[in-house]
Amino acid sequence: xxxxxxIQKTATGSAILALPSLPLMSFGKPDIKHLTILHTxxxxxxxxxxxADDSRNPNKGGVSRRASLxxxxxxxxxxxxxxxxxxxxxxxxxxxxxxxxxxxxxMSMLKYDLATMGNHDFDNGIEGFYAQLPHAKFDFVSANxxxxxxILNEIVKPYKVFNKGGIKIGVFGLxxxxxxxxxxxxxxxxxxxxxIETAEEMTRILKHEEKCDLxxxxxxLGYHYQNAPENISDLNLAKKTKDIDLIIGGHTHTFLExxxxxxNKMGEQTLVNQVGCYGINLGRIDFYFDYNKxxxxxxxxxxx
Amino acid sequence: MVNLKKYNALSRYFVLILTVFTLxxxxxxxxxxxxxxxxxxxxxxxFSQTQSIEDxxxxxxxxxxxxxxxxxxxxxxxxxxxxxxxTKIGNLQSTVTLASSNKIFQMRENKSVDICxxxxxxxxxxxxxxxxxxxTAFELMPFENNLVxxxxxxxxxxxxxxxxxxxxxxxxxxxxxxxxxxxNVAKNILVQNKPLDLQKTYYVATNDYLYNGGDNMNFFxxxxxxxxxxxxxxxxxxxxxxxxxxxxxxxxxxxxxEN
Numbered sequence: 001x002x003x004x005x006x007i008q009k010t011a012t013g014s015a016i017l018a019l020p021s022l023p024l025m026s027f028g029k030p031d032i033k034h035l036t037i038l039h040t041x042x043x044x045x046x047x048x049x050x051x052a053d054d055s056r057n058p059n060k061g062g063v064s065r066r067a068s069l070x071x072x073x074x075x076x077x078x079x080x081x082x083x084x085x086x087x088x089x090x091x092x093x094x095x096x097x098x099x100x101x102x103x104x105x106x107m108s109m110l111k112y113d114l115a116t117m118g119n120h121d122f123d124n125g126i127e128g129f130y131a132q133l134p135h136a137k138f139d140f141v142s143a144n145x146x147x148x149x150x151i152l153n154e155i156v157k158p159y160k161v162f163n164k165g166g167i168k169i170g171v172f173g174l175x176x177x178x179x180x181x182x183x184x185x186x187x188x189x190x191x192x193x194x195x196i197e198t199a200e201e202m203t204r205i206l207k208h209e210e211k212c213d214l215x216x217x218x219x220x221l222g223y224h225y226q227n228a229p230e231n232i233s234d235l236n237l238a239k240k241t242k243d244i245d246l247i248i249g250g251h252t253h254t255f256l257e258x259x260x261x262x263x264n265k266m267g268e269q270t271l272v273n274q275v276g277c278y279g280i281n282l283g284r285i286d287f288y289f290d291y292n293k294x295x296x297x298x299x300x301x302x303x304x
Numbered sequence: 305m306v307n308l309k310k311y312n313a314l315s316r317y318f319v320l321i322l323t324v325f326t327l328x329x330x331x332x333x334x335x336x337x338x339x340x341x342x343x344x345x346x347x348x349x350x351f352s353q354t355q356s357i358e359d360x361x362x363x364x365x366x367x368x369x370x371x372x373x374x375x376x377x378x379x380x381x382x383x384x385x386x387x388x389x390x391t392k393i394g395n396l397q398s399t400v401t402l403a404s405s406n407k408i409f410q411m412r413e414n415k416s417v418d419i420c421x422x423x424x425x426x427x428x429x430x431x432x433x434x435x436x437x438x439x440t441a442f443e444l445m446p447f448e449n450n451l452v453x454x455x456x457x458x459x460x461x462x463x464x465x466x467x468x469x470x471x472x473x474x475x476x477x478x479x480x481x482x483x484x485x486x487x488n489v490a491k492n493i494l495v496q497n498k499p500l501d502l503q504k505t506y507y508v509a510t511n512d513y514l515y516n517g518g519d520n521m522n523f524f525x526x527x528x529x530x531x532x533x534x535x536x537x538x539x540x541x542x543x544x545x546x547x548x549x550x551x552x553x554x555x556x557x558x559x560x561x562e563n
Contacts, residue, residue: 033338047361049347059349064361066347067354093368093442096538102364109357123448167335183512213335245337259342271342281344290338304342 035167037216037285038070039083041250042118042277044091045103050278061279063106069282070110077286079164082111083171085250086118086220089129091278099124100132108137114160116173116218117142118250122186126150141173141218144198149189159202167213167289170206174198174219174237176251195221195232196240203243214287217247223254223274234272238262246271246285253277258304259285269302372439376545381553383431385424387474389561393427394476395554400544401451401537402478405509408533409453417453418495419479420509421464423519426537427476431551441541449511449537455529458502463523465490468559483560511537 049062074080084107089100100121107115117140121129130151143158159172174195178187199217206212217237225231234249242264249272259273275281383392402420409417429443456464465482468475469490482493493500505528514521515530 048365061347062353064353064357065349065351067357069345069347069351071354072351090448091446093372093439094364096442096448097368097371098364102361106357106360109360180517183516214337245340256344258344271340273342273344275344279347281346283344284342286341287337288339288341289335291335300337301339302342303339 033289034077034079035164035169035214035287035289036073036077036080037083037246037248037283037287038073038080039085039248039273039275039283039285040066040279040281041085041220041248041274042087042253043084043103043279044087044120044277045089045095045100046092046278047094047102047106048092057278057280063110063279066279066282067110073284079167081113081162081164081169081171081216083216083218083248084112084115085218085248085274086116086175087120087250087277088115088118090120090123095123099128101135104132104135108135112138113162114138114171114218115140116220116250117145117156117175118220119176119178119181122178122182122190125186126152126188126190130155141171142175143172143202144193144195145175145178146191146193148191152190158198159206161206161210161212168211169214169216170202170210170212171216171218172199172202172206174217174221176220176222195219195237199237199241199244203241207243213289214245215243217244219247220250222252223249223256223272224252234274235260235262238264238270238272240265242266242268244270245287246273248283249274255281259283261302261304269300271302271304372442373437375435375437376440376542377436377548377551379431379433379436379551382433383551383553385427385430385474388472389474389559390477390557391424391474392553392555393430394422394424394474395478395556395558396431396551397427397541398422398476398478399554401476401509401540404540404543405451405453405533405535408535409507409509409531413453413531415507417479417509418506419461420476421480421514421521422476422511422537423514423521424473424475425519426511426513436545436551438542438545441538441545444541445536445538447513447537449513451509451533451535451537451540452512452515453531453533454508454510454515454524454527455505456508456523456527458500458504458506460523460526461493461495461500461506461508462490462502463526464508464521465493467521467523477558481558481560483562485562509533 046061047063050057050060052058088103089095094102139160140156141160142156147153147156159170162169177192203215206215219234222233224233224235234247238247239262254274255276259271261269262272264270273283275283385391385393398420402417406417409415428446469484480495482490485491515524
């Protein structure tokens with residue numbers, strides 16, 4: 001038998017064998033239904049674990065341990081998105097000495113997929129951040145910072161769409177108001193736009209134009225402000241928007257016992273999570289997908 | 305080769321089936337989230353270290369440790385933050401900062417710095433008795449703030465004095481002394497040992513955080529000029545520690561409170 005005949009025969013044969021699972025194979029999507037989102041926030045240059053005699057967090061954290069934890073999860077499910085919600089910089093001499101180079105290189109070794117910018121990521125100025133970008137093999141997103149008149153124009157994009165085994169995941173970033181928090185000479189001509197209006201635009205694009213199956217917001221707005229409950233925060237963002245499946249937060253260094261379920265403006269459940277700071281914890285959210293005719297947002301089960 | 309035609313026919317038929325299936329599933333089947341599980345995993349010793357990552361970090365860590373552990377000076381006793389109106393560490397920081405900012409300001413602007421005001425909250429550690437290393441400077445000042453010199457009129461110096469009386473916080477202060485009488489009013493305000501002149505312009509060294517409104521030091525907003533010294537607050541400490549051998553203990557009273 002000639003090689004071509006063999007290929008043709010084999011191809012037809014395996015196509016017939018694959019018949020029973022055809023509905024799931026349509027659109028060319030393979031049959032994967034499990035996506036794992038892993039996330040960190042406010043790691044603040046904490047590369048080494050806290051020392052054993054630390055009064056608050058003895059022996060906790062450490063990039064090299066986080067790496068083996070993430071590795072073991074990737075072995076269990078290769079469909080992983082690894083995200084960071086900002087404030088990668090500032091907090092240990094690693095940043096003072098190397099300006100964020102080591103942080104970015106290590107995150108690249110851990111195969112981070114995406115991050116957003118926290119206020120401390122401006123600590124060496126917008127140029128200082130830009131200078132370290134060649135060390136990052138992952139992208140940054142921020143939808144409400146308008147970088148048009150800065151060197152980050154077209155580099156930090158509003159959102160990114162991932163395709164993980166046929167599941168389309170749209171991730172957009174939101175940053176905190178910089179005025180009063182960061183010196184103007186650091187953030188320069190960066191314009192801060194309203195997070196809620198921005199989120200509405202992002203969800204419209206990601207759901208209807210990009211046709212994403214899942215929408216995630218990477219936020220550095222802060223979880224909640226007890227003394228100013230009306231201030232924009234992840235909880236308020238979740239309440240006042242729709243179509244966001246998960247908000248991964250940062251900035252307030254909030255340690256949660258478990259992710260918070262919030263009803264959005266359509267009365268649908270959305271999830272807000274944040275894992276403290278300094279790489280002490282890794283957040284893990286597992287999404288299980290299915291195909292069905294009439295199942296809607298309310299049909300989902302959330303186990304936290 | 306004989307069977308090839310049959311297979312071709314079959315595969316054409318198959319393509320038709322596939323198309324129908326695809327159309328049907330487009331109409332009916334949509335990917336949806338069925339279940340979500342969320343949790344957080346503490347990063348503890350139970351996870352082994354990753355050797356490749358450890359090896360990658362090692363040279364960076366060694367360079368920093370070698371540098372930070374270099375002994376620069378010696379503290380004969382602990383220099384702490386205790387005190388109602390002034391502290392040993394506040395006196396030291398403001399005195400040192402006034403001197404080093406004055407040196408730069410003289411050179412660049414040919415003018416003298418009269419006062420130094422910093423914030424108590426900006427001192428993030430104390431100096432323990434014993435050896436002082438570069439690490440000490442990082443612990444005292446982990447942030448990247450710069451020194452600035454701000455031009456203020458005498459009237460704003462009065463506002464500064466009133467602010468200090470109102471806040472009752474021992475902010476590091478040098479070059480300015482005054483007395484708080486029993487009615488909580490300032491008297492005998494001296495700048496560089498001379499009575500305060502309301503019309504005069506004074507040059508005040510501070511950090512960019514306070515100049516930009518930090519700790520509600522709003523009098524800085526009324527400045528007539530500002531000069532960025534491009535000198536990190538931390539590096540003031542580092543350079544000072546390199547310069548001295550034994551750290552002096554400054555217990556002089558800069559703010560007198562009458563009862």
